Amino acid sequence: MKVRTILKNGVIFAVVGAMAIPMGISASAADDVTIEFQQWWGDELPDGYVEAICDNFKEETGITVELLTAPWADTKTAITSGAATGTVADIVAVDSAWLVDFADQGVITNLSDLFEQTGFKTDLLASTWEAHGSTYAVPLLNFGYPLYCNMDILKEAGVESVPTTWTELQEACKKITEAGYEAFPINLGTQNPNGICNVVMGMASASGIKMKGEDGTYNLTENADLQAYLEFIKALWDDGSVASGATALEESQMTSNFTAGNYAFCIASMSMLSDFTDAGLNVECAKIPVKDGYDGKSGMCVASWACGISENSEHKEEAAKFLEYLFGGADGTDGTICADMAVQKAAFPSSTVADPDFGEMPEQFQTVYEIYTEGYPENQFIGIPQTEQVETDMTNALVQYLEGDMDVTGCLTAMQEAIDNVQ
């Protein structure tokens, strides 16, 4: 064979080989996708729990999920910095307070569009979080905020039964304060200004009172129900029924004080039940008292563990697959992952196919689950931009009203301004 022929054939083979190698690489890369999941859940679940879910997902699909776990307080900063440098994880755990900001900043992608493109089984989702009319995050677990009652204090104060209406609550609180106890705490501290959401508007939700009108806009100044509700809170304040130090009280301090037996009532997360019972408190859970005469469905304020998918993710389809797996398992009908997580965290599943076995949960939990299923989950601050700033401004307006520096109309106007300033 001539040298020239050998060289010509060699070049041809080399070119064909060079073309084949990337195809081989991409073929193996498609099987070897790794997605990152930034969350705080791993910190709050038993060791290895979330890792086991990811390992099972890999067995089913071949997709590796790399966990980036950080405490809740650091997760927002990690996501924001990641977004600025283009290194944010494919899936991010999202708090309701961050939703709109992340959507506006382009950190998380429009899930409405993505789910349509990928054929995501949206009937698995009991609820979605929307910003500007589109879904940007999906909650997996909801932590309800019921009314906790220290039955020992109620008994000593002569309160015979747990109050179910505003009038009964006001009367009960009066008896409790006359007996020398602190009755009803509201955490109006501004370090973590969630009291206005979880306690104040949580109590409003129980009576079907909403900040948003039926047309989807916020109109607090002409909201007669909300005005009546704020006047009720003011009445409790003037009676001395609101626990001392409310304007500097944070949620953690409020629950610590309730654990120590200092308060008769407390609106707090279901995840606190074990702390209260472990401390030996004689505690019952109840539906938050409703407005006298209200017989409609009661909303229950919830905090949630939700997920969004990063706009910058190069594996959005795989990320959506993992979300679908969390809600409905490998075949879209198996809600055991969500159900089991709900039992672990004493939360309520937000998957329509999750059927958690709460049989071994305490009686108080069963009561709250009944209240939750008879009513509806609601967080009135989802969808508001710069939620923490709005919560702070609304808290300040409420404090000024309660301390007598403002009338109720001024308070509602200031609250409306707080929302208008960010929209």
Next chain:
Amino acid sequence: MNKARVRQKLSPYGYLAPTIILMVVFLVVPICMVISYSFLNNAVVVKESVFVGLDNYKKILADSEFQGAIKHTFIFVIVSVVAHICLGMGFALMLNSDCFRTRTKSIFRVIYILPWIFTASVIALLWKLILQPGGIADYLLQFLPGVNKNFSWLSEGNIVLGVLTFVNIWCGYPFYMISILAGLQGISGDLYESAAIDGATGLKSFIYITIPQLRSVLLSIGLLDIIWTIQSFNIIWMLTGGGPLNKTETLSVYIYKLAFNSSQYGLASTAAVFALIACIILAIFYVKLQRKASD
């Protein structure tokens, strides 16, 4: 020959290089980035921020909350620093006096320095428990007018800044005490003896001998304390979060809220630049003072 000379001239910089590199990476670069963010709109949160010139500066200066934060910072800093000097001087004089035995002085030196040992989070937690309604403070101070067993020291708008200042004074005075004590022990006893012979009283000795001898120490630690107190954040944030009704919102808390509650990194950077300018001016005074002292 030339090579050896060059090597000799460059070798000091070689020893300094690690420190310089670290300072550039962790100090100079972040400061320059923050200053650049102060001229941008939506810095950090969007990939392509818009240059807005001095708009952020105009917004910040016109913001009533910023003006309130400046006022609170001014009161917090001045009262804290003056109280630190007075308390530190008082304790240092006690520990330096001949009225007590050495053993007694050693024991009290340890006791007086305890507030300095705790971290800010421990201090905040401790004082939050002391000051909460029904806490130790209420129990001990019930005799005061207006104070009852459920008085909330951190909720009363009229006094909360004073309460925070008190906590800051409590945890900061040991630094003054130690520094002044070291200064006192450096003053020659002959000066006091001569003054005593001339008939000077204790007060006159203090005014005409102790204070002049401690002048450079007091000015140095005073300037440092002003810089540190301007930047003070942990205790205020953990005790009150800047509330109630922004009555304890200092410059550092204001910057934090702008950045992490409102995601307004451009405006937060602008406010931070004002804090930087204040600290630089004070630092220039400090350096001049140190140079004068060494001359």
